[in-house]
Amino acid sequence: MALLELQGIGKVYQSGDTEFAALRGVDLNIERGEFVAVTGSSGSGKSTLMNILGCLDSPSSGTYRIDGRDVSQLSRIELAAIRNQFIGFIFQSFNLLARTSAAENVELPLIYAGVAPAERRRRALEALERVGLAHRARHQPSQLSGGQQQRVAIARALVTRPPLILADEPTGNLDSVTSIEIMNFLKELRDTGITVVFVTHEHDIAAFAARELALKDGAIVRDERRAGGKAA
Amino acid sequence: MIPTTETLRMALRALRRNTLRSILTALGIIIGVAAVVAMVSIGEGAKGRIRTQIEGAGTNVILVFSGSSNSGGMRGGMGSQPTITWDDVRAMQTELPAVRAVAPLTRTMTQAISETQTWTTTVYGTTPDYFVIRNWDLAVGAGLSASDVAGATKNVVIGRTVADKLFGVGVDPLGQVIRIRNAPYSVIGVLAKKGQGGMGDDQDDAIFVPVTAFQARIQGGLGQYVRGPVYVSAMTSEAIEPARAQIASLLRERHRLAADAEDDFSTTTMAEMTGIFTSAMSTLTNLLAAIALVSLVVGGIGVMNIMLVSVTERTREIGIRMAVGAQPSDIMRQFLIESLTLAAIGGAIGVLLGLGIANLVAAAFGWSMLARTDIILMALGVSAGVGVVFGLYPALKASRLDPIAALRYE
Structure with missing residues (x-):
């Protein structure tokens, strides 16, 4: 059984009388441990696809199963629990809480997972250690560089030990050197067995992935696998 | 659902982050509660004073x-x-x-x-x-x-x-x-x-x-x-x-x-004269307390106003929290407890301030201070109630945000 199964997923946005189909009948299986890049120009529907994959948005049609569970059957509370325990998000604009230390940012998902404070702090520091930022645990986002902020965000995504990491343009706000650092880190994650799906519109970033899905006008126009992906 | 102690910590942290604004917001509640407590305590002190004077006037x-x-x-x-x-x-x-x-x-x-x-x-x-x-x-x-x-x-x-x-x-x-x-x-x-x-x-x-x-x-x-x-x-x-x-x-x-x-x-x-006096005094005290209560409601509206601003300002934070697994009820409680805490702290400060004012007045007139526990508890209860009532709408609004729209909010 695939980790993520999408069958005939469509998403229609309505604004006034006009309808806009952001996704048209997407069929897709993503297996455990895959490292997938979703590419396409802006408006191709790749962000919509990511939102649906991340249970932040629900499809208008079709079925989406995570680990065999049909998402359309789940309540808002169950969806929140899936986002908490099953998925780690990484955003283009980092989305860290301002005026909140790196450690506290990383702790955030654990608060909602009901982990006790001491254990939370221990695991947050462990996650920061993993992204090489243990010495910045007390720093606030404004005191960190873009690359460091994205690493804090990765630590936050990892801290609940989810099987799936979703990254929406993770390098969009970073310079090329830092981008490569971040992508290598995501690649390392894949090597530990975590499934990583990321969106990008840059070819050299997409080249890190072992599989590339190209979207155009809400449909997958290319699904390409390559051995290993780009080396570090 | 996360424990209330956790939510309370978040609330205190959020209030501390905007200390000045929190103080100014609580000021409405502080003044309202202080006014109620001071009015009633001063009225009680005056009544007690009259009672002892009547006894001093002679028995029977x-x-x-x-x-x-x-x-x-x-x-x-x-x-x-x-x-x-x-x-x-x-x-x-x-x-x-x-x-x-x-x-x-x-x-x-x-x-x-x-x-x-x-x-x-x-x-x-x-x-x-x-x-x-x-x-x-x-x-x-x-x-x-x-x-x-x-x-x-x-x-x-x-x-x-x-x-x-x-x-x-x-x-x-x-x-x-x-x-x-x-x-x-x-x-x-x-x-x-x-x-x-x-x-x-x-x-x-x-x-x-x-x-x-x-x-x-x-x-x-x-x-x-x-x-x-x-x-x-x-x-x-x-x-x-x-x-x-x-x-x-x-x-x-x-x-x-x-x-x-x-x-x-x-x-x-x-006894009759005491009765006339104290009942006139009670009427006056209750009237003043009622006016003070109005200022407490005005204070509550201030809390609601700031909570609405706060929800809008923190839309992105709400989106982040939802993305990492906060349930709507967690968000709701976070904002509700924030406004409750704000109002309750304001209420507590107001009680102390009101008692202080009553004490000064009592000292100035040579009365003994009579603090009424029921009024203090009522004032605290009302201010907490104000926090909940006026915090409810902003909290509900926060919990109903769409996570994607909230995350994109600039």
Whole structure:
């Protein structure tokens, strides 16, 4: 059984009388441990696809199963629990809480997972250690560089030990050197067995992935696998 | 759902992050609660003060006034027309079983002159029983006696204030001479300090002369009629109402009033006067507390306003929290507890401030502070309620945000 199964997923946005189909009948299986890049120009529907994959948005049609569970059957509370325990998000604009230390940012998902404070702090520091930022645990986002902020965000995504990491343009706000650092880190994650799906519109970033899905006008126009992906 | 202690920590952190704004927002609640607590505490203090003063005024006291008579369609007020005679006074003393003592009290405002000082004070004419009725002891010397009254002597008993003003603090006034209306009187006793009266007057600012001397030399009498109220004390507190009834029937009989005629006198008890006073006081206190409560509601609207601003400002934070797994109820509780905490802290500070103000006022007037626990608890409850009620809508609004829209919010 695939980790993520999408069958005939469509998403229609309505604004006034006009309808806009952001996704048209997407069929897709993503297996455990895959490292997938979703590419396409802006408006191709790749962000919509990511939102649906991340249970932040629900499809208008079709079925989406995570680990065999049909998402359309789940309540808002169950969806929140899936986002908490099953998925780690990484955003283009980092989305860290301002005026909140790196450690506290990383702790955030654990608060909602009901982990006790001491254990939370221990695991947050462990996650920061993993992204090489243990010495910045007390720093606030404004005191960190873009690359460091994205690493804090990765630590936050990892801290609940989810099987799936979703990254929406993770390098969009970073310079090329830092981008490569971040992508290598995501690649390392894949090597530990975590499934990583990321969106990008840059070819050299997409080249890190072992599989590339190209979207155009809400449909997958290319699904390409390559051995290993780009080396570090 | 995450534990409330966790939510509370988040709330405190959020409030600390905007300390000044939190303080300003809480200020509305602080002022409202402080006003309620101060008003009620001051009112209670004043009432307590009046109660102790009434007790100081004498036990089982009934006041009898001339007046309340109808003559030619004109209705006179209390004491407007003298109707009580000296014989009535004697009859009350001797004929009524429920009455312990009777004393007339005439008064006038005049100058009293010692060798060195002049002081404008109230001079009273009365009998020895007055001091019994009012439980008023002597500090030094002797009191007025029956023979002073019989002989209309120029002996006086003075209050502490008069003693201090005319002779100076620490000087022994016994045997000293006071001139009143050009006649010399000698001080035979000084009364124990009595303090403020029911109307806030200084009861120790008084000179007492025998009632006969008062009529003969200070202010001419009305012949057979008593000018001023008559103080009566009942045998026991249970005897107050019987004594009152006995006085009424005695006076009606002596004044030969027809069965359908109104009384040409009136009686009142100290308890009644206390009741009138304290109920007027309570009405005023409650009115002020109600006005203060309005300011508490205004404070609540301030909380709602800031919480709405806060939800809008923190839209992105809400989106992040939802993305990492916060449930709608977690977000809801986070904002609800934030406004509740804000209002409750404001309420607690308000209670302390209100008690402080009440304390200052009490100290200034020489009252003892009476804090009412029920009002304090109510004020805290209301402010917490204000926090919940006015925090509910912003919290609901936050919890219903769409995570994607919230994450994209700039």
